[in-house]
Amino acid sequence: MASLTSMTLRGVTFLVTALAVAGCAGPQIxxxxxTPILFSELNLSPLDNIPEDQRWKPRKVYYATTRQRDVDLQRINYGNDESDVISAGMSLIGFGGDSLTWSDLSDYSRSAERPNVVELSVAGLLEAGKFRPSMEGPVSENAAEGLAWLMADMNRSIASARDKDLLIYVHGAKVNFYNANAFAAQLDHFMGRDMTSIAFSWPTRQNILSYGIGDDVDRAYRAAPSLASLIEVLAGQSDARRINIVCWSAGGRVVTSALEELYNRNKGSGQDPRExxxxxxxxxxxxxVPTSDFVEALPEINGLVDRVVVTLSSKDGALDMGSTFMGGGARIGQKSQDLTEEALNTLIAADRLEVIDVSRDWEGRGFDITGxxxxxxHPWASSDLVLAVRSDLRAKERGLEPTELDVLWAIPADYPERLKSLLTREGVRLREVSTADDAN
Known part of the structure; x- marks a missing residue:
């Protein structure tokens, strides 16, 4: 994502003024x-290569939300009510308090242990406009014409970034709008602050009961057409090389449904959906995501994307409780599953799928990766996420260990050493991984 130096002086003034008018979003922390071990083990900081004139602690993140904007003249706020339009804009995420220097932030971002907690907060919001998602066919070409200046700003960001990809983050249940932006910002931060990131916020409420009884599950699926429409707009109007998506927990339902719909409502276009x-x-x-639902949608998802990565753990209390009390069977994030032969064959046939069992061979590592x-x-798990998004490297090239199934991978006991070898051989460093993509 571009720094503010990539914008015109007039654009900078407009952004700062707008954020001042919007006001602080409150104590959302x-x-x-x-720190992922790919930084701490090699004593690298994701901020090492930020030019001096761009070393500004706050980080700009774009957003798109199907939350209804609250009627509040004092500041912009998106609450828990559902909207039938997508609101889009940008947020400014603060990293640490006034006493935290850029040098401190850089050091903390390379350290396994930090002397202080770095708090992220929303410093301000700027809403650019709204557009109506498509609920059936492809979104119309002029659907987001009111967001022309926002798309222009986004394309300036992409043009000035070393990594020309977009990253969309889709959150889970029980969080608010601000959480989605903060999570997108910290993922962006550890991607080297060199991608253009977007938070997609759907209107889950801040209590697990709403999700557990199914109300917010329904909201997740109702938000899926909006995410599909957002992807169509970004693909049609942005200059991004690739559009990547990271989703967590219930966000996986939104993404699974959105990608399945995106494929089906565009399959008559005559175009290669990957292109x-x-x-x-x-x-x-x-x-x-119920495994049965994911397996059913997988052929369509596999036909859309360059790579699908699914992580699972032996001890994920939230997923264990969900599958037990909410029904729907096992979730794709759970380790213990009884797959039918048909389901297993579907997984194996998905040539772009990588399943990472973060618990496998935990005895050899001396610890499990759970929760x-x-x-x-967990610094080992987050390292693979960063590498998977910031490069075109496949699982084995990212230091993972193959298993008896072609689609299944494990994190080996010597993973830190493998990362060191990966990122130092022939002088290759993390900062250069993304530029190596362009040769592929």
Missing amino acids: EPLMP QFRLGTVYFAAAD HRYWIN
């Missing part, structure tokens, strides 16, 4: 995720 939509890596982290936030909280 998210701690910066632990048409330029979808790169779609990363399902600890996803609360529902392991994909962002």
Whole structure:
């Protein structure tokens, strides 16, 4: 994502003024995720290659949301009500307080242990406009014409970035609009602050009961056509090389349904869907998607994307409870599953699928990788996410260990050493991984 230096002086003034008018979003705090080991083991910082004139702690993230904007003249706020339009704009995410320097942030971002917590907060919001999603066929060419200046700003961001990809983050249940933006910003941060990132926020409520009884599950599926329409707009109007997606937990339902719909409502276009939509890596982290639903949608998803990555763990309490009390069978983020022969054959036939069992061979490592936030909280798991999105490297090239199934991979005990070898052989460093893509 481009720094503010890539914008015109007039554009900078407009953004700063708009954020000042919008006002602070309030005490919405998210701690910066632990440092992935690909940085801590090699003593690299994701900020090492940011030019001096771009070393500004806050980070700009674009957003698209199907939350209804609250009627509040003091500041922009998106609540829990559903909207029939997509609101889009940009947010400014602060990293740490005034006492935290750029040098501190860079050091903390390479360190396995930090002396202080780095808090992320929404410093301001700017809404650019709205557009109506398509609920049946492809979105119309002029659907988002009111967002012309936002798309122009996004394309300037893409043009000035070393990595020309877009990253869409789709959150899980029980979070608010601000959480989605903060998560997108910290993923962007550890991608080297050199991609253009978008938070897609769907209107889940901030209590697990709403999800557990199924109301927010329905909301997830109702948000899927909007995500499909957003992808169509980005593919048609952005200059992105690839559009990547990272989804977590219930966000996996939104993404699964959106991609299935995107494929089906455009399959009569006569175009190659991979060329048409330029979808790169779609990363399902600890996803609360019923396995039967995912397997059914997988052929369409496989026909759309460059790569599908699914992570699973042996001990994910949220998914265990969900499959037990909500019904729908096992989830794709769960390790223990009884797959039918037909389902297994569908998985094997998906030539772009990588399933990563983060618990496999945990005895050899001496620890398991568990919980529902392991994909962002465990430095080994988050390292693969960064590499999978920031490069075109396949699982084996990212240091993962093959298993008896072609689609199934494990994180080996010598994973840190493999990362060191990967990122240092022939002088290759993390900062150069994305540029190596262009030769492929």
